[in-house]
Amino acid sequence: MDKTLIKGLKVLEVVTGSTERIRTIEELADKVGLTRSNTHRTLQTLIHTGFVARDDQDNYIGGIRLFELAANQLAQLDLRRIASGAMHVLAESTGETIHLSVLDGFDVVYVDKIDSPQPIRAYSMIGGRAPAYAVATGKAILAYQTDSFLESHAAQLKKHTDATIADLDTLRRALTRTAKQGYAVNRGEWRDGVGGIAVPIFNGLGQIMGLLAYQHLWIA
Known part of the structure; x- marks a missing residue:
């Protein structure tokens, strides 16, 4: 099982599925159960590839690649x-x-x-x-x-x-x-x-x- 992929899917699931907007790495790390450094690296990869973006209030949201x-x-x-x-x-x-x-x-x-x-x-x-x-x-x-x-x-x-x-x-x-x-x-x-x-x-x-x-x- 690819642990890196699992981490990415966890982060993506929380960002797109949470009923509350997530603005900080700390909030996201708490929700996915990863360290802040792991969360940050995973999140940056998702942002770079277009799966995660930030809205006009700086919350993390699903990116255009999901469309x-x-x-x-x-x-x-x-x-x-x-x-x-x-x-x-x-x-x-x-x-x-x-x-x-x-x-x-x-x-x-x-x-x-x-x-x-x-x-x-x-x-x-x-x-x-x-x-x-x-x-x-x-x-x-x-x-x-x-x-x-x-x-x-x-x-x-x-x-x-x-x-x-x-x-x-x-x-x-x-x-x-x-x-x-x-x-x-x-x-x-x-x-x-x-x-x-x-x-x-x-x-x-x-x-x-x-x-x-x-x-x-x-x-x-």
Whole structure:
């Protein structure tokens, strides 16, 4: 039996399953029954690999990798439940593929989708990733990020198509427009011929929970 793996699973189980938020190594070590040094090493590995993260109040929470590895269980998450009605209305009214996404670093991750019934449509998958600056869902949330956040990821900007915004100043201007109009547009910026329109989903505290978009074939 791999003791290191068991330690990691114990920590992950407590972080994701506890009814009380955990903020310190000491609290976590007490709950998992490990030494503080063991807990710290295990926790750092889980954070580094994306299985654990910290929320805006510095509590330890489950990370984005849990979404990617457990895509078939995402129906149990509040975000999917909350967005489900709007997704179906949008799917029926547009006849296009609908995506529900979250931000992970400088990427968006698709956590739910409704496929277009049309015989020709762009391919995507739950758990798939896209560069945030090159798709509508990503720009819809980047518009609300700090300038220091954008600067810290500026080196990742690169061309995917002729339409991709690949310099920081141009991206800033585009995101300012997005914030003012309340929605983001992708005109073939990640994949030629594929576009989309997206809006952020806010919770009662004004925080962005996720992004909702419809994807369509784009003809310039």
